[in-house]
Amino acid sequence: MDVMPLLLLVAGSATLSAAARRTPVPAPLLVVAAGLAVSYVPGVPVYTLDPHIVLPLILPPLLYTAATDSSYLGLRAQLRPVALLSVGYVLFATLVVGWALYLLVPGLPLTAALVFGAVVAPPDAVAATAVARRVGLPSRITTILQGESLLNDATAITAFRVALAAAIGEGTTWAGGIGEFLLAAFGGLVVGLLLMVPLHWLRTHVKEALLQNTLSLLIPFVAYAAAEQVHASGVIAVVVVALYLGHRAWEVDFATRLQEEAVWKMVAFVLEAAVFALIGLQLPIVLRGLGEYAGAEALWYALAVFAVVVVARFVWVYPATFLPPLLSARIREREGRPGWKSPFVIAWAGMRGVVSLAIAFSIPLTAGGTGFPQRNLLLFLTFTTVIGTLVVQGLTLPPLIRLLKLPGRDVQAETLAEANAQAQASRIAEQRLDELLSDERNALPAPLADRLRTVLERRRNAVWERLGQTNPVTGESVDDTYRRLSREMISAERDVFVRLRDARYLDDEMLRTLLRRLDLEEAAAYRETA
Numbered sequence: 001m002d003v004m005p006l007l008l009l010v011a012g013s014a015t016l017s018a019a020a021r022r023t024p025v026p027a028p029l030l031v032v033a034a035g036l037a038v039s040y041v042p043g044v045p046v047y048t049l050d051p052h053i054v055l056p057l058i059l060p061p062l063l064y065t066a067a068t069d070s071s072y073l074g075l076r077a078q079l080r081p082v083a084l085l086s087v088g089y090v091l092f093a094t095l096v097v098g099w100a101l102y103l104l105v106p107g108l109p110l111t112a113a114l115v116f117g118a119v120v121a122p123p124d125a126v127a128a129t130a131v132a133r134r135v136g137l138p139s140r141i142t143t144i145l146q147g148e149s150l151l152n153d154a155t156a157i158t159a160f161r162v163a164l165a166a167a168i169g170e171g172t173t174w175a176g177g178i179g180e181f182l183l184a185a186f187g188g189l190v191v192g193l194l195l196m197v198p199l200h201w202l203r204t205h206v207k208e209a210l211l212q213n214t215l216s217l218l219i220p221f222v223a224y225a226a227a228e229q230v231h232a233s234g235v236i237a238v239v240v241v242a243l244y245l246g247h248r249a250w251e252v253d254f255a256t257r258l259q260e261e262a263v264w265k266m267v268a269f270v271l272e273a274a275v276f277a278l279i280g281l282q283l284p285i286v287l288r289g290l291g292e293y294a295g296a297e298a299l300w301y302a303l304a305v306f307a308v309v310v311v312a313r314f315v316w317v318y319p320a321t322f323l324p325p326l327l328s329a330r331i332r333e334r335e336g337r338p339g340w341k342s343p344f345v346i347a348w349a350g351m352r353g354v355v356s357l358a359i360a361f362s363i364p365l366t367a368g369g370t371g372f373p374q375r376n377l378l379l380f381l382t383f384t385t386v387i388g389t390l391v392v393q394g395l396t397l398p399p400l401i402r403l404l405k406l407p408g409r410d411v412q413a414e415t416l417a418e419a420n421a422q423a424q425a426s427r428i429a430e431q432r433l434d435e436l437l438s439d440e441r442n443a444l445p446a447p448l449a450d451r452l453r454t455v456l457e458r459r460r461n462a463v464w465e466r467l468g469q470t471n472p473v474t475g476e477s478v479d480d481t482y483r484r485l486s487r488e489m490i491s492a493e494r495d496v497f498v499r500l501r502d503a504r505y506l507d508d509e510m511l512r513t514l515l516r517r518l519d520l521e522e523a524a525a526y527r528e529t530a
Helices: 004-020 027-038 051-069 072-077 079-104 110-120 125-135 139-167 174-205 209-229 234-247 254-281 283-288 296-327 329-335 341-348 354-361 375-404 411-437 446-467 478-502 508-525
Strands: none
Touching: 004 027, 004 254, 027 254, 027 375, 051 139, 051 209, 051 234, 051 254, 051 354, 072 079, 072 139, 072 234, 079 110, 079 139, 079 296, 110 139, 110 354, 110 375, 139 174, 139 234, 139 341, 139 354, 174 209, 174 234, 209 234, 209 254, 254 283, 254 354, 254 375, 283 375, 296 329, 296 341, 296 375, 341 375, 354 375, 411 446, 478 508
């Protein structure tokens, strides 16, 4: 097996994603564009997007990391709009886009057109999360988009299977289709509920951080495979497990949390970069099979489908936003009357991604003993819809948000809430420290006891200092200056340790021990600001 193409894909896409952070262009768009350009460079390997790899091996970890980073409480608060988008909109888009394609393409059966509708119905979890992080959407909109993108794949995959069964002649009824959808949805929910408590128990009882993180890497694949084994939704199972584990992550020891955060950030970064590169690299494969549709006709179909996909989302989002408050006084009292700007952004943020392409490539070559109707055209239209939404909507979303002047996160209010929470926690911790020190079994020399109190005071004051005045010379807060000086001191110690190792006064094992202590001190002194 030649691993060089895989290494080139990962290295190239990761490098471009890192470079994109220094540009105003969102990383997904830059990587997709590079994939499109590179796909026609002579000597570049052919990268086929295999649904048997993407769905069970790439989708679960991406869903897992997105769900653990989401807020269970936030999603519960936005359950109605999330459900309307992740279930209602996907089914609506399946029907509308499928019917439109049926009218557009002569000779295309309605069942095959509905297969395509299900393929392009779900906005992609990876695309939505990546762009939302970059453009700094308001927290409520981000929560809704994340919740939608976590659950809509399950709806789309189930709708795809039902439509595909009808298209290839296996026969299905409305009752059978609804039954399969309910089995997938509730089956995935049940599997997730059955797995989440035992998996959390394992995470809290396995004491070694290395083993805990190995378990963490296996969890999304176990949940997905277990659900799919009983013909339930692996997507829903992964999301349920991840939301529960993320909500209770505080019960896992600190070493595991630190390692787990670093590991999953790396996994998500590499997979996201590779996924968007794969999207662009599919162009030659898709164009090669167009045949009779090559030329202006295929382009016309692509533009028409793109327009229908975009308009259909607006047609769904605005009634789904404005009708519930109109019909329910309780919703009106709790949420007030919605404005038009937020639903506009939600409607425009419907980027499609790798899941649509993976589902499209899983369309069989034959149906009922003959070729699947216009399969190559459906692949081409899926590709152009994905590229169109990523480029057009992805590029215009940041200026659109600036133009609409949506209120961003209230940093001052968030910092004030953080400071109040830290003050309460520090007060309780100080009371506990006094209780412990009053016991002779916990006797400490006065300098060490004072040091514990100083650490508490430092934590309590640090957040308040961010609300205070800054240094007129450097622009730093007192907290920033403290951390910078702390880092300079640690750096000086590190240089000494390395110099002593080079002089063979210390061996490498001792150096690693000393450097780890400094690394932990530096981590304690510094918060992540990215």
